[in-house]
Amino acid sequence: METASNRMLGILSLFDLQTGLFPKALFGLSDSEAHKRLDTKANHVAWLAGSLVQQRFDLAGFLKVEKKSSSDELFKHNQGIKDDVTYPSLDVYQKDWTEITPLLRTALVNATDEQLDSMLNFPEMKMSFPLWEMVTFSIYREANCIGQIALWRRLLGHPGINYM
Numbered sequence: 001m002e003t004a005s006n007r008m009l010g011i012l013s014l015f016d017l018q019t020g021l022f023p024k025a026l027f028g029l030s031d032s033e034a035h036k037r038l039d040t041k042a043n044h045v046a047w048l049a050g051s052l053v054q055q056r057f058d059l060a061g062f063l064k065v066e067k068k069s070s071s072d073e074l075f076k077h078n079q080g081i082k083d084d085v086t087y088p089s090l091d092v093y094q095k096d097w098t099e100i101t102p103l104l105r106t107a108l109v110n111a112t113d114e115q116l117d118s119m120l121n122f123p124e125m126k127m128s129f130p131l132w133e134m135v136t137f138s139i140y141r142e143a144n145c146i147g148q149i150a151l152w153r154r155l156l157g158h159p160g161i162n163y164m
Contacts, residue, residue, distance in 0.1 A: 001109075002109070003108075003109050003110075003111075004109065004110050004111055004112045004113075005111055005112055005113045005116055007113070007116060007132065008108055008109065008111060011108065011135060011136065011139055012105070012108060012109065014139045014142075014143070015104075015105060015108060015139060015142075016105075018139070018142045018143060018146060019097075019101050019105075021146050021161065021163075022049075022052065022094075022097055022142075022146060023094055023097070024161045024162055024163070025146050025149040025150055025153065025161050026045070026049060026090050026093070026094065026149065027161075027162070028153075028158055029045060029090060029152075029153065029156070029158065031046070031089045031090060033045070033156050034046040034049070034087070034090055035086065035087065036156060038155060043081050043148070044081070044152070045090075045149050045152045046087035046088070046090070047081040047087060048145050048148050048149050048152075049090060049093045049145075049149065050071050050074060050075055050087055050088065050093055051075055051145065052093075052141075052142060052145045052146070053069055053071070053075075053093045053096045053097050053100070054069050054071065054072065054075035054076070055138055055141060055142070056097065056100045056101065056104050056138075056142075057069040057072070057096070057100050058076075059104060059134065059135065059138045060100055060103055060104040060107055062120060062131055062134060063104070063107035063108070063111060063115070063131075064107070065100075065103045065104060065107050067099070067100060067103065069096045069100070070088060070092050070095070070096050071087070071088050071092065071093070071096070074087065074088075108135070111131075111135075115131060116130065116131050116132040116135065117130050117131070117132065118130065118131050119131075120134055
């Protein structure tokens with residue numbers, strides 16, 4: 001695989017793996033099940049899936065892809081779960097995932113070392129760090145969120161993710 005930066009090779013392998021795991025993690029879950037928290041304060045599947053989709057849109061934005069998710073208002077600025085909200089359907093999230101994934105992948109393939117070393121500034125949080133750190137954290141978090149959805153599948157009585 002040709003990339004503008006050699007740093008992206010491992011990242012893209014994980015990105016591609018997680019691209020396929022996301023719909024498999026959601027497979028067979030109903031929208032009502034996706035909102036269940038089972039008497040806990042844990043983030044439910046609807047929030048996990050939406051925040052994961054939003055994260056791909058946000059990362060794409062840092063790489064100059066100007067697109068907004070269907071649920072941008074619910075998730076922008078890293079908003080946490082809201083108890084009184086009915087989140088969008090899993091189909092909406094999957095549609096957004098399908099839309100942003102090829103655009104983000106192209107942006108990751110074409111990301112240069114200069115871009116990856118550029119600083120992202122978040123004055124409201126008094127933080128700044130290189131884009132590269134955002135990319136690596138985002139890839140880690142994708143795996144984490146997909147793993148949480150996989151656990152919810154089992155807790156809700158569904159079989160585990162079919163990896164085939």
